[in-house]
Amino acid sequence: MKLPALPLFHRIAGHPVIVLGAGEAAMAKRRLVERAGGIVYDDLAQGLDAGARLAFVAHDDPQACAGDAARARAGGALVNVVDQPAQCDFTTPSLIDRNPVLIAVGTGGASAGLAKHVRLRLERVLPQGLGTLARALFAARGALRARWPDAAERRRALDHALGEGGALDPMVAHDDEAVTRWLEGGARDGESGFHTITLRSEDPEDLTLREARLLGMADVLVAGADVPPAILARARADARRVRENEGGLEGLVVALVRPEGG
Template sequence: MIASLPLFHRIATQPIIVLGAGEAAEAKRRLVERAGGAVIDDLQEGIDKGARLAFIAHEDEASAKADALRARCAGLLVNVTDRPELCDFTVPSVLDRSPVLIAVGTGGASAGLAKQLRLRLEKLLPQSLGALASALYAARGELRLKWPSAGERRRALDAALGEGGALDPLQEASAARVPSWLVGKAEALPAGPAEIVLGSLDPDDLTLRQMRMLGAADLIAFEEGTPEKVLARARADASRVAIPLGAPAPEVAGLVVILRVPRPVGS
């Protein structure tokens, strides 16, 4: 179970309340302006203008609590600097490869940890990642023509974007290969039933191949006793169906992954 739902909120041209003085408040103002938001320094003015988000960076705890309560009662989502217990949302450390954004958050537990993880990822992810995303966006029409169904497109992209694939996102030249990949004989991950026999009930024991299968599946058929933590590694929008122990895969179109739980020795 995750403690919060990560979302990307479009705020360009929108009024955003930022209250407080000092470096913490200035940092929030810069963050809002970077995303194109219009900073409002007065709580009532922001409410009147229809603001949906409020950043509160008062050093005085009583002032922070009072303004957070007032903003929340007006229907705004609130972030209070250094007081995660007062926050409706937290601000992650953001890695920018526009239009690709990678947000690393700790739910307010440690901004320093989030920053260091982001810095490690900065070294791994090439600057060309944004160009690859833009090239795929521009190719949406061609993708639909080549693979008419959503499942076909997803499996083709999973094969191309996987490690060592034609469009491996960790390779600098991937964006330039999009046109040739589309006109060539692009391979897709296979459809049909695929079985995963769990070696244990620990999701960390899943292999890279099994993770790729779960990430590409259209339907997850799972035996009784499959932990929710394992199911959470699958695509969030994949269909799910519980099946009895040993039952065959349902006969449906697309990639069906059957999760089998470990059997006791001798069974």
């Protein structure tokens, strides 16, 4: 089974990136690198000498791919061998660009076509002005810190506003002043306290909208060993996880329990 990947956004503007190969696959990677502002090197040794830490290998010959991939790794670069996910240190997702919001859809190299069609569906529902909201939130960082000096409280307030139907719901178009109006006219503290979710099944789709929202916003997750991984995957990845209620837990605490006899 393929190990899970850690999704990252890597800034390459102005930095060298190696792209090896002469066919359309190599040209596609070249365009991808240039779109992100990277400086393409098509010579492995020169690229490594320039300090490249990423390399795309797209030869038609599998042996040439394996050889250049090994040499690139030996030179300290992370390698993507096109159409060979087992030989990749990283993969390239399908992208939705709502500058500065960038959404990546990846399948770990399993199917670029699947990633593309998921992206196309998402493109239809994400407002074109999503970047406007992101820029407004960036500009309001000082005001947000002044209103909620505690980072956890600030995050919970934003969770409340950005949630479905909230004042800053990202699935709704907003203008440049939306965040200012929210701060000046009704910004509320976010949800906190202890909440219990009694699971009806092992399927996360059986969670109600409120339960899914609480799970996704929880600061602390109380869950025994019998809670299905598929349910736990819906929680924040950085949420604190404990086996039982230890007392004194702060913020939004969500306990996942199974019904007795379930």
